[in-house]
Amino acid sequence: MTAPSEPPAATQPLIEARDLERRYTRSRRRSVHALRGVSFEIAAGQRFGIVGESGSGKSTLVRLLAALDTPTAGSVSFRGNRIDGVAERGLRFLRSELQIVFQDPMGSLDPRMRVRDIIREPLGRTRRAEHTERVAELLEAVELPADSGQRYPHQFSGGQRQRISIARALAPRPSVLIADEPVSALDVSVRAQILDLLLDLVERLGLTLVFVSHDLNVVRYVCDEVAVMRHGEIVERGPIDRVYAEPAHPYTQQLLAAAPSLRAALARLEEGP
Amino acid sequence: MTVLRVDELSVSAGGQSLVRDVSFQIGAGERVGLIGESGSGKTLTASSVLGLLPDGLHATGSVRLGEQELLGASERTLSRLRGMEISMVFQEPMTALNPSMRVGSQVAEPMLLHGTRPDRRAARSAAVELFDSVRLPDPEGTARAYPHQLSGGQRQRVLLAIALANDPALLICDEPTTALDVTVQAQILALILAATRERDTALLFITHDLAVVASVCERVLVMLDGEIIESGGTREVLSSPRHEYTGKLLAASDLEAR
């Protein structure tokens, strides 16, 4: 594990969520209460994990943090500025400061675009010449071959596509990277490579990371702080090592007990049946 | 007693070789894991055993269930064995279930088809008992539900009930919990273990998750690019792997150690 970098002393949290509610209305009579009063703060430099089972509201929360969706109630602030319910032109700073990487790179990479155009898309249409240099830099940062830019997404493996999404996210030099289940669709050895790449980039570029996963082992590997979600609520939050060693909430205990652990399973085999 | 014996199984598509010289055996009550990354040939190996290879693929070698050779056996022979002597549970329960049929009837069907229960009533009540044994809530009520009315974990329990309906000699599970949440996964794995122990069923368990294989299987086969590159007791293989690839797989899986 990399040593947790000390978060810079900040007077004000980088991201602040207050009493967030999100209801999706499916019909006149049916609605889903996807977030039920979620509050937390993320300090600059933190590697903040959000863990929970499917449907617990992780992606809903992430969309609110990125101002891609509006809460039914509550607020989200970024460096002290409200970003919930703000019109798109008031969010321009956020679109370069905060970027997202999703689980399924194929779904979020336009198959008709060349990789270089995908990567420079967040940079806008001006100063194309400078962008060529930036694309080369980014391909190198995510350890893809220099000639990848001319190719199309389908010509890459799942892990390489996730590298392309990461390169695109880093293009506008964000200070915050949100990754929503970025390795859930990948094989273990590719998963480990992508996690190491993310950790390396976070450290080198001094990024704040918000990392979503259903896998506690993965969150433990990546994050220094964790929030555990269930049914639209945060049931427990704290430093990852404490939550892992002494889970306070029964649901966290249940999650930890259910998570398959190679070490524990091998230890049981060691003891014999 | 050897339940399944696979000898030099190879699978090809046109000129392309996808699985090469795979050999292994599974005895009664033995739980064997088949691990490897996606594309390594795990599903094709299982499909060959079930006689369910996709069109255009061709298998050679030998697959014997007891005394019966399955490779090249007629569809009639195979369908007599499937759901009776061999059954399977796949990753995606929704595609394996009939969306427009009540799940109770789907469990009763293999029993009626193979005549292991005298009539529809007996098959129905056996289905409800099976639902109880796979810990479905309200077994009677669940039997009347359609697949879309159940959660992913509940559908996987229904599939397991279908697979166990006729007490098969061999159960094949292909990534049965990959799409499930960890707490549900833990419950389904416990059920598979209990059911195969109780019935002395031979189990071929496919997964890419080493922690899962270590909690379920006594022996493990490691597949890479269509070949079995290492096999042995789960503890031996996963604590002192001999093949470089197995070592890499372990290092990548064991995030706790990194």
Ligand SMILES: Nc1ncnc2c1ncn2[C@@H]1O[C@H](COP(=O)(O)OP(=O)(O)O)[C@@H](O)[C@H]1O
């Ligand atoms: N656009 C939507 N419309 C209606 N319901 C939704 C929508 N997005 C998510 N939901 C529901 O909100 C809940 C939380 O979903 P989500 O945030 O995607 O959870 P997670 O990412 O933890 O799996 C689920 O019940 C889901 O079905």
Ligand SMILES: Nc1ncnc2c1ncn2[C@@H]1O[C@H](COP(=O)(O)OP(=O)(O)O)[C@@H](O)[C@H]1O
């Ligand atoms: N119907 C098919 N035609 C041609 N190639 C196939 C077919 N099905 C699978 N393959 C190829 O065979 C290899 C093994 O596939 P599979 O057994 O599904 O792998 P696994 O289950 O280990 O992920 C893969 O390279 C896959 O692309």
Ligand SMILES: [Mg+2]
């Ligand atoms: Mg999600």
Ligand SMILES: [Mg+2]
């Ligand atoms: Mg497969």
